[in-house]
Amino acid sequence: MVPLNWYLMLSAVVFMIGVFGFLTRRNIIIMFMSIELMLNAVNISLVAFSHYLQDMRGQILVIFIITVAAAEAAIGLAIIIALFRNKDTVHVDEMNEMKG
Amino acid sequence: MSDILNILITEETLNMLMKIGIIFLKIAVVLGITLLHVAYATYWERKVIGHMQVRLGPIEVGWHGFLQPIADGVKLFFKEDIIPANADKPLFYLAPVIFMVSALTSLSVLPFFDGFVIADINIGLLFLFAMSSLGAYGIILSGWASNSKYSFLGGLRSASQVISYEIAMGLSLVGVMMMAGSLNLSDIVRAQHQYPTGMFAIPQFLGFFVFIVAAFAETNRLPFDLPEAESELVAGYFTEYSGFRFALFFLGEYTAMLIMSSIAALCFLGGWTIPKFITDAMPLLMNVPGIVWFLIKVYAFMFFYYWVRATLPRYRYDQLMAIGWKILIPLALFNIVLTGTLRTMGVL
Amino acid sequence: MSNYLLIPFLPLAAFLINILFGRKYLKENSHWVSILAVAGSWIVTVATLFDVLAGRVINEDLYSWIVSGEFKVSVGFLIDQLTAVMLIVVTTCSTLIHIYSVGYMHGDKGYYRFFAYLSLFTFCMLMLVMANNFLQLYFGWEGVGLCSYFLIGYYFDKKSASDAGKKAFIVNRFGDFGFGLGIIMIFLTFGTIYYEPVFSQAKGFASQTINFLGYDVHLMTLIALLLFCGSIGKSAQMPLHVWLPDAMEGPTPVSALIHAATMVTAGVFLVARCSPIFSLSETALMIVALTGAITSLFAATIGLVQNDIKRIIAYSTISQLGYMFLAAGVGAYTAGMFHLYTHAFFKALLFLCAGSVMHAMSGELDLQKMGGLKKYMPVTYWTMLFASLSIAGVPGFAGFFSKDEILWLAYSGSSPVGKFVWVIGTVVAFLTAFYSFRLIFLTFHGKFRGTHEQEHHLHESPKAMTIPLVILCIGAVASGWVGIPHLLGGGAHFTEFLKPVLGHPEAHGTHAEEWMVMAISIIAGFSGIGLAALFYLVKTDIPVMLTQKFNAAYKILWNKYYVDELYSFIIVRPAIWTAKNILIGITDARIIEAVVNGVPKGIGEFSRILRKVQTGLLQHYAAIMALGVLIIVAMMLLR
Amino acid sequence: MLPELFFGYFAAVIILLSVIVITRRNPVHSVMWMLLLFFHIAGLYLFLNAEFIAAIQVIVYAGAILVLFLFVLLLLNLREELKVKRFVGAWPAGLFITTAILVIVLGAVKSFVPGPAGKYSIEFIKQETHTKALGKLLYTDYLFPFEIASLVLLVAIIGAIVLAKRKTRSK
Numbered sequence A: 001m002v003p004l005n006w007y008l009m010l011s012a013v014v015f016m017i018g019v020f021g022f023l024t025r026r027n028i029i030i031m032f033m034s035i036e037l038m039l040n041a042v043n044i045s046l047v048a049f050s051h052y053l054q055d056m057r058g059q060i061l062v063i064f065i066i067t068v069a070a071a072e073a074a075i076g077l078a079i080i081i082a083l084f085r086n087k088d089t090v091h092v093d094e095m096n097e098m099k100g
Numbered sequence B: 001m002s003d004i005l006n007i008l009i010t011e012e013t014l015n016m017l018m019k020i021g022i023i024f025l026k027i028a029v030v031l032g033i034t035l036l037h038v039a040y041a042t043y044w045e046r047k048v049i050g051h052m053q054v055r056l057g058p059i060e061v062g063w064h065g066f067l068q069p070i071a072d073g074v075k076l077f078f079k080e081d082i083i084p085a086n087a088d089k090p091l092f093y094l095a096p097v098i099f100m101v102s103a104l105t106s107l108s109v110l111p112f113f114d115g116f117v118i119a120d121i122n123i124g125l126l127f128l129f130a131m132s133s134l135g136a137y138g139i140i141l142s143g144w145a146s147n148s149k150y151s152f153l154g155g156l157r158s159a160s161q162v163i164s165y166e167i168a169m170g171l172s173l174v175g176v177m178m179m180a181g182s183l184n185l186s187d188i189v190r191a192q193h194q195y196p197t198g199m200f201a202i203p204q205f206l207g208f209f210v211f212i213v214a215a216f217a218e219t220n221r222l223p224f225d226l227p228e229a230e231s232e233l234v235a236g237y238f239t240e241y242s243g244f245r246f247a248l249f250f251l252g253e254y255t256a257m258l259i260m261s262s263i264a265a266l267c268f269l270g271g272w273t274i275p276k277f278i279t280d281a282m283p284l285l286m287n288v289p290g291i292v293w294f295l296i297k298v299y300a301f302m303f304f305y306y307w308v309r310a311t312l313p314r315y316r317y318d319q320l321m322a323i324g325w326k327i328l329i330p331l332a333l334f335n336i337v338l339t340g341t342l343r344t345m346g347v348l
Numbered sequence C: 001m002s003n004y005l006l007i008p009f010l011p012l013a014a015f016l017i018n019i020l021f022g023r024k025y026l027k028e029n030s031h032w033v034s035i036l037a038v039a040g041s042w043i044v045t046v047a048t049l050f051d052v053l054a055g056r057v058i059n060e061d062l063y064s065w066i067v068s069g070e071f072k073v074s075v076g077f078l079i080d081q082l083t084a085v086m087l088i089v090v091t092t093c094s095t096l097i098h099i100y101s102v103g104y105m106h107g108d109k110g111y112y113r114f115f116a117y118l119s120l121f122t123f124c125m126l127m128l129v130m131a132n133n134f135l136q137l138y139f140g141w142e143g144v145g146l147c148s149y150f151l152i153g154y155y156f157d158k159k160s161a162s163d164a165g166k167k168a169f170i171v172n173r174f175g176d177f178g179f180g181l182g183i184i185m186i187f188l189t190f191g192t193i194y195y196e197p198v199f200s201q202a203k204g205f206a207s208q209t210i211n212f213l214g215y216d217v218h219l220m221t222l223i224a225l226l227l228f229c230g231s232i233g234k235s236a237q238m239p240l241h242v243w244l245p246d247a248m249e250g251p252t253p254v255s256a257l258i259h260a261a262t263m264v265t266a267g268v269f270l271v272a273r274c275s276p277i278f279s280l281s282e283t284a285l286m287i288v289a290l291t292g293a294i295t296s297l298f299a300a301t302i303g304l305v306q307n308d309i310k311r312i313i314a315y316s317t318i319s320q321l322g323y324m325f326l327a328a329g330v331g332a333y334t335a336g337m338f339h340l341y342t343h344a345f346f347k348a349l350l351f352l353c354a355g356s357v358m359h360a361m362s363g364e365l366d367l368q369k370m371g372g373l374k375k376y377m378p379v380t381y382w383t384m385l386f387a388s389l390s391i392a393g394v395p396g397f398a399g400f401f402s403k404d405e406i407l408w409l410a411y412s413g414s415s416p417v418g419k420f421v422w423v424i425g426t427v428v429a430f431l432t433a434f435y436s437f438r439l440i441f442l443t444f445h446g447k448f449r450g451t452h453e454q455e456h457h458l459h460e461s462p463k464a465m466t467i468p469l470v471i472l473c474i475g476a477v478a479s480g481w482v483g484i485p486h487l488l489g490g491g492a493h494f495t496e497f498l499k500p501v502l503g504h505p506e507a508h509g510t511h512a513e514e515w516m517v518m519a520i521s522i523i524a525g526f527s528g529i530g531l532a533a534l535f536y537l538v539k540t541d542i543p544v545m546l547t548q549k550f551n552a553a554y555k556i557l558w559n560k561y562y563v564d565e566l567y568s569f570i571i572v573r574p575a576i577w578t579a580k581n582i583l584i585g586i587t588d589a590r591i592i593e594a595v596v597n598g599v600p601k602g603i604g605e606f607s608r609i610l611r612k613v614q615t616g617l618l619q620h621y622a623a624i625m626a627l628g629v630l631i632i633v634a635m636m637l638l639r
Numbered sequence D: 001m002l003p004e005l006f007f008g009y010f011a012a013v014i015i016l017l018s019v020i021v022i023t024r025r026n027p028v029h030s031v032m033w034m035l036l037l038f039f040h041i042a043g044l045y046l047f048l049n050a051e052f053i054a055a056i057q058v059i060v061y062a063g064a065i066l067v068l069f070l071f072v073l074l075l076l077n078l079r080e081e082l083k084v085k086r087f088v089g090a091w092p093a094g095l096f097i098t099t100a101i102l103v104i105v106l107g108a109v110k111s112f113v114p115g116p117a118g119k120y121s122i123e124f125i126k127q128e129t130h131t132k133a134l135g136k137l138l139y140t141d142y143l144f145p146f147e148i149a150s151l152v153l154l155v156a157i158i159g160a161i162v163l164a165k166r167k168t169r170s171k
Helices: A004-024 A028-052 A057-087 B002-008 B011-052 B068-078 B089-109 B124-145 B149-180 B185-194 B205-218 B243-267 B276-281 B283-287 B290-311 B317-345 C002-053 C081-104 C111-130 C134-152 C159-190 C195-205 C219-234 C243-249 C252-261 C263-273 C282-305 C309-329 C333-360 C378-392 C398-412 C418-444 C452-457 C463-483 C493-502 C511-538 C541-549 C551-558 C560-613 C618-638 D002-023 D027-047 D051-075 D091-110 D122-128 D130-140 D143-164
Strands: C058-068 C071-079 C209-212 C215-218
Touching: A004 A028, A004 C618, A004 D002, A004 D091, A028 A057, A028 D002, A028 D027, A028 D051, A057 D051, A057 D130, A057 D143, B011 B068, B011 B089, B011 B243, B011 B290, B068 B243, B089 B124, B089 B243, B089 D027, B124 B149, B124 B185, B124 B243, B124 D027, B124 D051, B149 B185, B149 B205, B149 B243, B149 B317, B149 D051, B185 B243, B205 B243, B205 B290, B205 B317, B243 B290, B276 B283, C002 C058, C002 C071, C002 C081, C002 C111, C058 C134, C071 C081, C071 C111, C071 C134, C081 C111, C081 C252, C081 C263, C081 C333, C081 C463, C081 C493, C111 C134, C111 C252, C111 C263, C134 C159, C134 C219, C134 C243, C134 C252, C134 C263, C159 C195, C159 C219, C159 C243, C195 C219, C209 C219, C215 C219, C219 C263, C219 C282, C243 C252, C243 C309, C252 C263, C252 C309, C252 C333, C263 C309, C263 C333, C282 C309, C282 C418, C282 C551, C282 C560, C309 C333, C309 C398, C309 C418, C333 C378, C333 C398, C333 C463, C333 C493, C378 C398, C378 C418, C378 C463, C378 C511, C398 C418, C398 C463, C398 C511, C418 C511, C463 C493, C511 C541, C541 C551, C551 C560, C618 D091, D002 D027, D027 D051, D051 D130, D122 D130, D130 D143
Parallel strands: none
Antiparallel strands: C058 C071, C209 C215
């Protein structure tokens, strides 16, 4: 039997890889994919919890997370397209109009 | 050494190996039969359309051109494999494989007759959706990786077409799921057998209609073969492919047709069973093996494919999208509401 | 019976409709809304008056307005005999003047605004008189003040008009300050500001004193005088009378309604309403009487020499208001109210006639440029003549009865200054008759002295103006008949009607004395008229000679006793000097500017440093967030 | 032994693929690796007896979201992407922060104590079938959140159309 902790550690590692990608990549689409990675990491731990605690709530939550991820991807990508039209770039470090 | 073997080879592992062996055998059988069918589907298509257009079709190779598919296969196999210089090579290689694999994988959940299915999983229908949505990757990637205008436009067109009609197709099958109360294809067939009309095509005629149209669009067949509209896009997303890789796309398309026909047979036409009222009238038919009924239904649907191809003209691209989003999806949604209402009222 | 609520709220509705929709939609039809509303009020008022005559008094709260600890105020209404009289005066005058304004203001660009303000004024005035507590009274009081300001400055593009508006507002502040203090004192003393408990408890505090700046002050005197401060301001008594003549810058209907018939009498109404308090303090009453008498004389003498037709009537108003205070001061509140009531009609009429004259003269106000208008505008002439006869105290006219009652009660009353103020009152009666007829003779008789162009233009005013004149004229003649004294065989109904609220002083005199007082006042009135006729009809060189002979006295009167100059010297100029040199020069430039500029400058500098943090780069924020997560998780783990 | 091996394979591949996904220069390749990653995650879900979740993982994530990514990538012209720097200058700082959090979280996972088990045992799910169990719960106890999720999706649809639509020049 695989212990639950293994899943949690896997989840943590994947999540942190996602965070790293988000913090360091210049391409905003890859940053978005990093977010998806983080969401998936959370899903892994939720499904694992659900299985080990014999409770369906974790998987219900996963369904909602996937829903939100889909919505987020749709909106986010639409924003990226609008952004690309205006600025002709997808590099985040070239977008600093909000600089104080 | 033998100690380790002894530890590994126990009763349990042997049993497991046995099971795996049976599964591999099943896969081999299914693949062999399917590929053969696919090959001859091309032959029959040429023949049927030929006769519909009052010409003969292939006739030279073998008796009535019966060996034509084999000759075609040999030819494609030995043709030069051309790769464009500026192509994204890994993806260029990968695209037809994804396309073919996604089609072939779907076969694993199709029950050909009672009990004969490679993987009898509970979410068979969902698995089919998943795999059919994967096909889009092969199309998009082939279009993009070829680094060619025609391929790229064809790829984009096809991908948006496939994605759009996937929704309609999925929704059209929801009615069936509600009728059967299961996602398992075998259960769906059994539920139809229990049902008075014997097949869901009758109570689910709306869903069946949506499914047929969506299936034509999903497989990029006429009248919806926009991605490969010769007059506009040469050959669409596989313009740059040749030889064996072209053959993979070709096979993939016909496999997808076969799978769509199978789904239609399983979900709407009663699969390997025939309606009870027929067997009651003619008990003799009980002795016919289920696979025969199943194949008859599949062939009938394939024939319909050819028939439509020979008859209908091609739609314009915006018309295609309009049909998908403005007619089929609302219709499918209406079908779901209707089915749900009638189910709760106890009519269906 | 609860339809009495319509009385104030109809005009309020008219105000809202006009102010919201007047400019764009109603435009020249604005008057319909206002007139219908105020006429509706008048009808309800008449109905209410009959209820009150039948002996029903309303005193109820509509809803809770302010509740703060022990302090509770409602919007409430008290309709007793006193209120009923005021209601009749206010709604009648208001209705007629609304109608008159249709003709007078015709074609003005701020037409809707004018009617909106008139309606708002009517609403506030009605709230004032219908209040059942001091705070609501104060609300109405300030409301009418505000409307007065709006309407004096109605021609705001004219500097003198906007200045006059400001002057009225500022001068009234002085009085209202005292009034506010008076209300606070009432609350501190009685713990409530509702009339009914205050007045019923007042007797219990009659002898109470309060230590104020080391002096023991009689509590009731203090409260009464503080309230009287408000009256002085609003009713333009000495020394706060200076605003009223200037208020004539407003449109004439405004002068008639606000600065003659209704608002300015609010001070008298206040004294009458608070009569239970005033009656407890002999000192306060004495001060009221003397203030009234002196103001009355003072304003009448100024009125003798002025040439501006509206100013003469304005001084006459001040003088007559002084008369009412004189009456109240000798304890004859009913007589004061009676005079208020009759005065409203004839004074409003005088103003409207003056407006009619102005209308004909294209805005000319100078008496020297008029003359002989009688044949051009007969209706105006006759109505104005009747009004003047009334104010001069000619027997049979309204003014005669009220003035006579005041003089008789002053003479016969128990007030220590009664005889003194009677003498002054009689003199004023003479002066009043004189200047009123000086006005009539100079305006309507003799030869026209204006330009040829003006003469060509002379005409009678339109129907919308003359009809109210005629109606008011009936009031100016007949309104006194409800109060014919017993001596002349009348029933003194007015006095009897108000007795339950205001009481009535004992008259310590015989019938002979009463006849004597009446005769003296009649003689005073007729001699005034006669003298005016002599000076301005027969021997027109006498006034010129007199002014030359008594040049010094004439100068003083012509310059209104230099009161404005005195105020300017004592208050206005020091205030301006302080504002210029200390407030602007030091406080504003050195202190406030320094703070105002320094604070944002400091914030700006701080922000300049702070905004370095805002790089605008998404990943910096994300990294800081992650760092925060790191710190929080680490803290939770190490805890 | 076998389950551990199985898990080890999946975990190793998932971690490896995650790293590959975020380090690829070509975003299209990233997407393809991510596709593979999602299949492995779906496999892990199957391993955890969550077949329905595995199916929608493939259908929604692989079939919809990633296709959307791919579409957007194709719509944007990213040729120069292959020539420029992949990471921001301060990536070591990011690495440091991430590693630090990871170390702490991994340390914290050790002290995790599972709560009491619920009624959805493996046998129970097998008997009822996973989809049915999930559906019953979703349409009863979680009906309201479910409806909200549908609203979120509606907003996303409209929002995406509004945002991505090319602005027609107003006259």
